[in-house]
Each structure stands twice: as structure tokens, then as C-alpha cells.
Amino acid sequence: MNIIQSTLYLVQKEFVLEFRQKYAISGILLYVLSTVFIVYLSIVNVRLPVWSALYWIIILFASINAVVKSFVQENSDRALYYYTLAHPNAILFSKIIYNFLLLLVLTFLTFGAFSLVAGQPVKEIQLFFITISLGSLGFAIALTFISAIAGKANNGATLMAILGFPVIIPILITLVKLTATALRLIQDTSNWKDITTLLAIDGIMIALAVILFPYLWRD
Amino acid sequence: MKHWWKILSVMILLYVMTIGLMAPLSPGITSVTPITAKTGGQISVDVTGYNSNYTKSKEIIRAWLYLDTLHAVCSDAIKVIDDTHLEIAFTIPNDLPVKGERASANLLINTDKDGTSLNPAAISISRNSVNNSEIKADWISCSIDNLFVNEQYDYPFRNILGETIRNLYFHVPMWFGMIFILLASVIYSVKYLAKSNPINDIKAQSYAAIGLIYGVMGLVTGGIWAEYTWGSFWSNDVKQLTSVASLLIYLAYFVLRSSFEDTDKKARISAVYNVFAFAALVPLLFVIPRLFASLHPGNGGNPGFGGEDLDNTMRTVFYPAVIGWTLLGFWMGQLLYRYGNIRRKMYDDF
Incomplete structure (x- = not known):
């Protein structure tokens, strides 16, 4: 079985597991909805810069909670069994793809819920959708790999946040800037440059993840 | 002479301290x-x-x-x-x-x-609304030529910078030094992954520690400089923010190290994180600041620190300062590595 085939099977497996257990995805969705509701309760009138800041804070914490289970909360014996069946990189790819799709749902759902309670201030909706899709991709790559690192330590969940935040910051800064443009908080003509920067960071990270993962999974 | 570069770094830094601080500013x-x-x-x-x-x-x-x-x-x-x-x-x-x-x-x-x-x-x-008929002068009456040139060895006088222009020999080399030292740390991490030699892991860790110290010193010297030129120690400039973020990456590296008990596993996982984190550091320090307006020279439409500001007299101190501080950093890293190596041999703990 080649690497693409096994990746697809593994993604399929992730979805099957998810639909059987359901607690993970429903937990994340409930997390997002309750955070949005708390935001609505505490800040009734959300101004534009605050909208952007709150949106990304909710996404950041929700995605760390969503991704943490991919390696940190996985049974290590079962993981070892996967590694005997498939190439380690196929496992990494499947987790990244699964997390990407999960975060994509998460970002769009948060956007919907947030718009409902705090108003929908996005003026350039196309740019905003590109931004949050690229954001999901970047977060999925960086956080999946960080969760693989954190999963090796004893206090994985705490370590996940400590290791994850600084690595995500370059992606996050660019995303916040693009969001500000989409909200027309700033006038900017260099959107394509920012998008290219994001793609380049994602590219570097995925390349390094592929190179480094074989050193990581073995215990 | 195995230790020539240590002597060289001390000589260069003595030169930087004396010439860089003693030579006057131009009038x-x-x-x-x-x-x-x-x-x-x-x-x-x-x-x-x-x-x-x-x-x-x-x-x-x-x-x-x-x-x-x-x-x-x-x-x-x-x-x-x-x-x-x-x-x-x-x-x-x-x-x-x-x-x-x-x-x-x-x-x-x-x-x-x-x-x-x-x-x-x-x-x-x-503009004055009334013309004064007694004034005969006009704007092209006098050309600027036959200027006397100052041949003294001195640094350019800039109105906002004043004497603080000398901080160029301390603030900027800290960042240059940090990049070189962290690069060395990443190279030793890669070497460790290639061949699991614990010495390479101790080296990677030591250089990461010195790189962190250089980063902190770069922030502090920059803050002091900003106090006198931009008006406050901290002004949320994009380079200040990204450099704090890059220090967080290396603080996280040490937190990661301390969370393992098995030394082999600690070395391997932290080497992987070190390489991955360096990939996040490069856009953070070299790409992101270019996307934003900044108070730093060379960013956001400000002229770069070159041309008339970094003139030839300043270059005679600035380039040696970069080399001197970098060598000093490697020396400190080597001391830390040797201490770590002794600990490993005595207690099997590093």
C-alpha cells in the first residue's frame, strides 16, 4: 500500500472513530458555542478591533483543544500498532488532513455563531474566507506536529499550549493583519504578499514536519 | 594557538568599547x-x-x-x-x-x-501676504559650494540620536550574534538527530541558552535606546513584539527539556522541537516585520540604517563589534557546554 492510499484510509479511520464516539467533536463545538455566548454576555456592544481579537482568541484556544487529542490523548499501544501498519508520514498526513477539516468546520462555525451574537462586520467576505481557510491549514500543520512532540512528554496537554503558542505566532500575526484588511480597519494593497507569506510558512512547516517526524514517533 | 579566537574576541571588544565610546561625535x-x-x-x-x-x-x-x-x-x-x-x-x-x-x-x-x-x-x-520692497534677496542668490571637509575621526551627529548613536555597536550585534548562535544550536540539533551523540545535544542546549541571553540583551539595549529616541522603553513596535515571541520559543524549548526524565528521549524530542522552532523563528524575525509599519530603521518606509548614518567611521567599529560579540557568545556557549559535559560524566545528568 503506498503512502497516499494509506493516508486516505487513515483519514477515513479518523472520521469513523469520530462518528462512533462523537464526544470529541461535540465537545469542541459546545466549547465554541459557550465561549461565543460568554463573549456576548460580557461585551454586549463589540467594536471592530475587539471583534477581530476575540474571534482569533476563540479560534486559537478551540483549535489547541481540538488538535491536542490527535497525539497527546491517543493510546500509545494503539499508536504503536498503527506504526507497524503504515508509514509514519502517512499517519502524520492523515492527522494533519483530519485536523485541517476539523478546524475548517470550527472556524466557519465560530464565524457564524459570532456573527449572530456580535454582528457581522466583515466587508470583504471573500478575503476573510481565504484568510480563515489558510489559518486552519497553518494551525493544523503546526499544532499537529507540536502535539506529536508534546505527546512524548508526561504533561502533554500543558506542554501543548506552551510549545504551540510561540510557534503559531508568525501565522497568527499575518492572519490578524489580513482580518483587519477584510474588516477594512486598515487599507492595504499587499494582501497577496501576506497570503504568499502564509503559504510559505505553511510550506516550510510541512516540509520540516515530514523530515522530522521519523525521528519523533519511535520510543 | 587553539584559543586564538577567544583572544581575538576580547581584543575586538576592547577596541569596540574604547574607540566606540571615546571617539567624539562630529560637530x-x-x-x-x-x-x-x-x-x-x-x-x-x-x-x-x-x-x-x-x-x-x-x-x-x-x-x-x-x-x-x-x-x-x-x-x-x-x-x-x-x-x-x-x-x-x-x-x-x-x-x-x-x-x-x-x-x-x-x-x-x-x-x-x-x-x-x-x-x-x-x-x-x-508666506507673508505683504511683499517687502526693500528686500532684494532671492532664493538662488547663493550656492552651496567650496565646503570645508572635517577630517577628524568621529561619528555622525544626528539630531534625535545624539550620543546614543554609539548603541549601534551594542544593540545590533546582539541580534546578529543571537542569529549566529541559534543557528549553531540548530546545526548541533540536526547533528544529534543524525548521530545520537549526547555531546551534540549538550552543545545545542548550551548555544540555545546563550542565544536566549543575547536576545534578552538585545531587547534591553533596544529598550534603553528607545527610551531616549522614541520616547519610551516599550512602544509595541512590531520588531519588539516578534523578538519577544522568538524568546518565548526558546523559553518553551527549556520547558520542554525539563519535562523529560529519560535523557535520551529528552535529547531527541528537544532536538526535533529546536529545528521546528527555528523554522518559525526565521519568518518571525525576517519576514513579519516587513509586512508592518515599524519605528525601526529599514522598516515601514523608514530609511535603512545605512548611507549617511552608517558612515565609514562607524563601519570601522560596527563590523568588528558584530564579529567580537558573536565570538564572545560562542566562547560562553563553549564554557556552558563543557560544564554540561562534566555534569554528564559525573552525575549522568544534563
Whole structure:
């Protein structure tokens, strides 16, 4: 079985597991909805810069909670069994793809819920959708790999946040800037440059993840 | 001589400290009063100089007010009060050769002793609605030429920077040094992954620690410099923010290390994180600051720290300073590595 085939099977497996257990995805969705509701309760009138800041804070914490289970909360014996069946990189790819799709749902759902309670201030909706899709991709790559690192330590969940935040910051800064443009908080003509920067960071990270993962999974 | 580079780093840093701090700034102009004038009038300008030697000049002191290279007026009379004070009389022509109600004129003083000193945008000239018929002068009456050149070894005088321009030899080399040292740390991490030799892991860890110290020193020296030039220690400049983020990456590296008990696993996982984190560090320090407006030179449309600011006399200290601080960092890293290696041999703990 080649690497693409096994990746697809593994993604399929992730979805099957998810639909059987359901607690993970429903937990994340409930997390997002309750955070949005708390935001609505505490800040009734959300101004534009605050909208952007709150949106990304909710996404950041929700995605760390969503991704943490991919390696940190996985049974290590079962993981070892996967590694005997498939190439380690196929496992990494499947987790990244699964997390990407999960975060994509998460970002769009948060956007919907947030718009409902705090108003929908996005003026350039196309740019905003590109931004949050690229954001999901970047977060999925960086956080999946960080969760693989954190999963090796004893206090994985705490370590996940400590290791994850600084690595995500370059992606996050660019995303916040693009969001500000989409909200027309700033006038900017260099959107394509920012998008290219994001793609380049994602590219570097995925390349390094592929190179480094074989050193990581073995215990 | 195995230790030549350590001696070299000490020699270079002694040179940087003495020459960089002792050599004077070139003569400059700190203040000019009044700062406003009207067209078609005569004004008397009080000039306060810095490091200047007006009384020692052999009566060849010339001064110009100029708008650009084609529009200048000469001084009518110059009275020397003392070494740092001049009183200059100018006649401002009736007309402004630019559009708009006002234009800022630069003040240029040239003496045979001090060379040229310049105060950019010294006097703001506004249009007078009434023309003064007694004024005969016009803006092209006097060209700026035959300037005396100052041959002294000194650093350029810049109005906001003043004496703090010397911080260039300390603040900027910290970042250069940090990048080189962290690069060494990543190389040793890669070496560890290739061949599981614990020595490489101790080296990677030691250099990461020194890189972190250099980063903190870079922030502190930058903050002190900003206190005097930008007005506050911290101003949320994009480079300040990204450098704090890059320090967080390396703090996380040490937290990660401390969370393992098995030394082999600790070395392997932290080497993987070190390489991955360096990939996040590079866009953070070199790409992201370019996307934002910044107070730093060379960013957000500000002119780079080059050209007239980093002139040839400054280069004679700045480049050695970069080499000296980097070598010193490697020396410190090596000491830390040797200490770690001794601990490993004695207690099997590092």
C-alpha cells in the first residue's frame, strides 16, 4: 500500500472513530458555542478591533483543544500498532488532513455563531474566507506536529499550549493583519504578499514536519 | 594557538568599547531659535552647537538656509559668541519657490575647523501676504559650494540620536550574534538527530541558552535606546513584539527539556522541537516585520540604517563589534557546554 492510499484510509479511520464516539467533536463545538455566548454576555456592544481579537482568541484556544487529542490523548499501544501498519508520514498526513477539516468546520462555525451574537462586520467576505481557510491549514500543520512532540512528554496537554503558542505566532500575526484588511480597519494593497507569506510558512512547516517526524514517533 | 579566537574576541571588544565610546561625535547643531519666520524679512537666529569650535575657526564660518539644492540663501552676518553659540542674520526673500503656505528650511553651517553641520527642517518659513520692497534677496542668490571637509575621526551627529548613536555597536550585534548562535544550536540539533551523540545535544542546549541571553540583551539595549529616541522603553513596535515571541520559543524549548526524565528521549524530542522552532523563528524575525509599519530603521518606509548614518567611521567599529560579540557568545556557549559535559560524566545528568 503506498503512502497516499494509506493516508486516505487513515483519514477515513479518523472520521469513523469520530462518528462512533462523537464526544470529541461535540465537545469542541459546545466549547465554541459557550465561549461565543460568554463573549456576548460580557461585551454586549463589540467594536471592530475587539471583534477581530476575540474571534482569533476563540479560534486559537478551540483549535489547541481540538488538535491536542490527535497525539497527546491517543493510546500509545494503539499508536504503536498503527506504526507497524503504515508509514509514519502517512499517519502524520492523515492527522494533519483530519485536523485541517476539523478546524475548517470550527472556524466557519465560530464565524457564524459570532456573527449572530456580535454582528457581522466583515466587508470583504471573500478575503476573510481565504484568510480563515489558510489559518486552519497553518494551525493544523503546526499544532499537529507540536502535539506529536508534546505527546512524548508526561504533561502533554500543558506542554501543548506552551510549545504551540510561540510557534503559531508568525501565522497568527499575518492572519490578524489580513482580518483587519477584510474588516477594512486598515487599507492595504499587499494582501497577496501576506497570503504568499502564509503559504510559505505553511510550506516550510510541512516540509520540516515530514523530515522530522521519523525521528519523533519511535520510543 | 587553539584559543586564538577567544583572544581575538576580547581584543575586538576592547577596541569596540574604547574607540566606540571615546571617539567624539562630529560637530552638530542642537537647537535653533526662532523656529518660525516669514517671507520678506530679516531674522536673527541663535544657534547652539554641539562639539563645535566656533571661536577656533579662522573667521571662515559660513551659513546657509536652504529649501533644496537649488534654493538657498547665505547669511548676512555671523557673530561668534563662544565655541557653541552663534548669532546668524538671514534675509528671507519675498517669495517661496514651493507650493503651499509654508516650507521648512534646513540650516547648514560650514567652518574650516569643524566641517559641515546640518540641522534639517530647522526653520519653518510661512508666506507673508505683504511683499517687502526693500528686500532684494532671492532664493538662488547663493550656492552651496567650496565646503570645508572635517577630517577628524568621529561619528555622525544626528539630531534625535545624539550620543546614543554609539548603541549601534551594542544593540545590533546582539541580534546578529543571537542569529549566529541559534543557528549553531540548530546545526548541533540536526547533528544529534543524525548521530545520537549526547555531546551534540549538550552543545545545542548550551548555544540555545546563550542565544536566549543575547536576545534578552538585545531587547534591553533596544529598550534603553528607545527610551531616549522614541520616547519610551516599550512602544509595541512590531520588531519588539516578534523578538519577544522568538524568546518565548526558546523559553518553551527549556520547558520542554525539563519535562523529560529519560535523557535520551529528552535529547531527541528537544532536538526535533529546536529545528521546528527555528523554522518559525526565521519568518518571525525576517519576514513579519516587513509586512508592518515599524519605528525601526529599514522598516515601514523608514530609511535603512545605512548611507549617511552608517558612515565609514562607524563601519570601522560596527563590523568588528558584530564579529567580537558573536565570538564572545560562542566562547560562553563553549564554557556552558563543557560544564554540561562534566555534569554528564559525573552525575549522568544534563
